[in-house]
Amino acid sequence: MTPSPPTALVTKASLLAGLLVCGPALGAFDPGGFTIVIVSTAGNATPTNTVTPISNTLWSATGGWSTGGASVSWTNNTQGWNPATNSGFTNGNFVVRNESASAQDYSITIGMMGSAAGPLTVSGSVGGQFLNTSFGLGSLTSVGPLWEARADNNVVRSELNNALFVAQPFQVMSLGDFGFDNPFYEVSVTGSVSLRFSVRLSAGGEASFTSTFAFQAVPAPGAVALIALAGAFGRRRRRR
């Protein structure tokens, strides 16, 4: 898989304005291991984020962001990064709401900083619901992909391209579910992996997403040969 060039959805200025929300550093993460950046047409605000270390390689985050009637909340976004095994994952749930009087755009990026030696196998999924709490027709759209899994800001996988969902007043819609499992990612991760949601919500709209992204180093050919030899040796010994 050839990584595509990064999409410049988040500018340097917006990165600064959105403020990186960093948890306390544990050994397995680089400093500032957990980041959440939200850019919206509704305005700028500082996210509040509580990061709880579950173990040396596992973190959980809960938080929120709101301005001008727009809000984003995330719950139990768990991230794990194990540099010893060159593996990691992030998963969790986002709820995006628009209580303003007009449609609003949101770009939400949740990332974790770190590195892993490739090649890697990667897997992930996304699913969700759209809820229209207005008294008129409501819509959820995306300009380009709604969901992207990224490594070093290169898109590894995207789903729900040019999505359009239209809901009646007080209607709940399933957005479907999308996933991929173990495509080969040839290169190493040197900086971060992240998930990005890009969505436009009509007034009174609410979108809920559940998403996962995981990666795992592929054992080098030498290691595979060693494992095979060990297995064969063990079998021979058992026969004796």
Place this chain on the structure above:
Amino acid sequence: MKCFCSISASASLLFASSALGTVSAPPFSFSLAADGIAGGGYAADFGSVVQTAPTEWLFQGSYQGNTGTRLAWIYLVDPDPFVTGTFTVTNETSASRDYVLDFSLPISPPLAASLLSGQVSGTLTDSNGSGSALMTSTNGGFVYSALADDSFVQGLMANAFQQVTSASGTTSFSGGAFGFPEPVPGPAINSTIGIRFAFTLSAGDSVSFSSVFVANPIPAPSVLIVCGLLGLGSRKRGTDGATRTDSGLKRS
């Protein structure tokens, strides 16, 4: 639960003050039972509440009891009344658990008769990457139950069985609806509307539900008669105040 009871009086008073002109959030409450161990309280005590319209409030919050369960919600409510929103439950234990989760909203004014509609959708996720996740109805019952005055009025997702079969996978499901597009007749509702979710969730996994429950009043017969008379009156006025032209009615 003790705390829940002790603050109920003050919360009711706060809500009552809205009728006097003071804007107060309604005492929207939740209760979560995991394998029979219950907890809960007023949603406002576990997060934030924002008034978004003259009669609408947005509740956001999270709760973590001592049962190895995480719950987070975002709900828009109107005591006039409707309850709509999304919550996520994560089972952080090593065994599957039975959950009963209630959201309850006091209403004002009472409804002599009602028209009901409701809907639910959800997403199940293999949050621990074990390769599978399972969410089922508990004992084959409804996952979603609409409640009026704490009594069952409509149910959705009977005998539900949703599963994920890939590591870190997700499955989304539509749980159906009632009262769409035409609301269905419901009972008189005096004090509360609510939604109950009852389900069994596999270990280490999470499920998210977005749902709606709306109860509209059925206008009393006398109100219908008045509306009819008003309509007739305005029609007569319109005819009297218009002159007929070749292109149709034109106001003089």
